[in-house]
Amino acid sequence: xxxxxxxxxxxxxxxxxxxxxxxxxxxxxxxxxxxxxxxxxxxxxxxxxxxxxxxxxxxxxxxxxxxxxxxxxxxxxxxxxxxxxxxxxxxxxxxxxxxxxxxxxxxxxxxxxxxxxxxxxxxxxxxxxxxxxxxxxxxxxxxxxxxxxxxxxxxxxxxxxxxxxxxxxxxxxxxxxxxxxxxxxxxxxxxxxxxxxxxxxxxxxxxxxxxxxxxxxxxxxxxxx
Ligand code: CA
Numbered sequence: 001x002x003x004x005x006x007x008x009x010x011x012x013x014x015x016x017x018x019x020x021x022x023x024x025x026x027x028x029x030x031x032x033x034x035x036x037x038x039x040x041x042x043x044x045x046x047x048x049x050x051x052x053x054x055x056x057x058x059x060x061x062x063x064x065x066x067x068x069x070x071x072x073x074x075x076x077x078x079x080x081x082x083x084x085x086x087x088x089x090x091x092x093x094x095x096x097x098x099x100x101x102x103x104x105x106x107x108x109x110x111x112x113x114x115x116x117x118x119x120x121x122x123x124x125x126x127x128x129x130x131x132x133x134x135x136x137x138x139x140x141x142x143x144x145x146x147x148x149x150x151x152x153x154x155x156x157x158x159x160x161x162x163x164x165x166x167x168x169x170x171x172x173x174x175x176x177x178x179x180x181x182x183x184x185x186x187x188x189x190x191x192x193x194x195x196x197x198x199x200x201x202x203x204x205x206x207x208x209x210x211x212x213x214x215x216x217x218x219x220x221x222x223x224x225x
Pocket of ligand 1: 007054
């Protein structure tokens with residue numbers, strides 16, 4: 001989830017819509033204490049934090065977050081362009097900052113970069129292991145060769161193993177297809193899913209041992225056990 005801490009609806013609303021379109025789950029809050037509560041829940045993957053929040057300002061929120069041991073990536077939004085404020089923000093533990101007014105595309109790119117930087121190097125679930133740096137996949141110790149889209153597809157499923165990932169989310173993340181309802185992209189997804197399953201040695205359609213389950217009308221789930 002992207003947690004967006006911004007008290008100005010003229011910024012928060014369009015930004016949250018854009019993040020939704022990119023396939024992220026978004027929660028918007030305007031209060032620093034709420035940010036700290038939500039961050040402690042462990043559901044936040046990146047925090048976009050306005051420096052000028054009422055009550056507890058963004059710097060204080062960031063300091064408290066780091067003091068509590070949280071390593072959530074923080075992208076600070078600041079209305080001030082004074083370099084001193086940037087330095088103070090980074091000192092407080094922010095990972096990056098963007099000055100208002102910002103271009104949406106730039107902000108989204110920075111968020112993606114932060115998520116990549118903090119992503120783990122390897123994923124391992126139920127005998128399937130992905131080395132993201134080396135782009136290597138092994139199943140029960142034996143290496144398998146995946147094409148690029150199959151690799152990305154598996155990554156999205158493994159990152160959320162045990163949970164359903166919707167078709168829309170997969171299309172947005174793997175194919176960068178944001179209005180994904182066309183039957184063409186949807187068919188492409190099914191095709192790649194069937195190749196991926198075959199390469200994983202996934203058992204027949206109804207097998208309870210199947211690694212990737214189809215959740216009818218919703219999407220897919222990588223079974224964690
Ligand atoms: Ca503000």
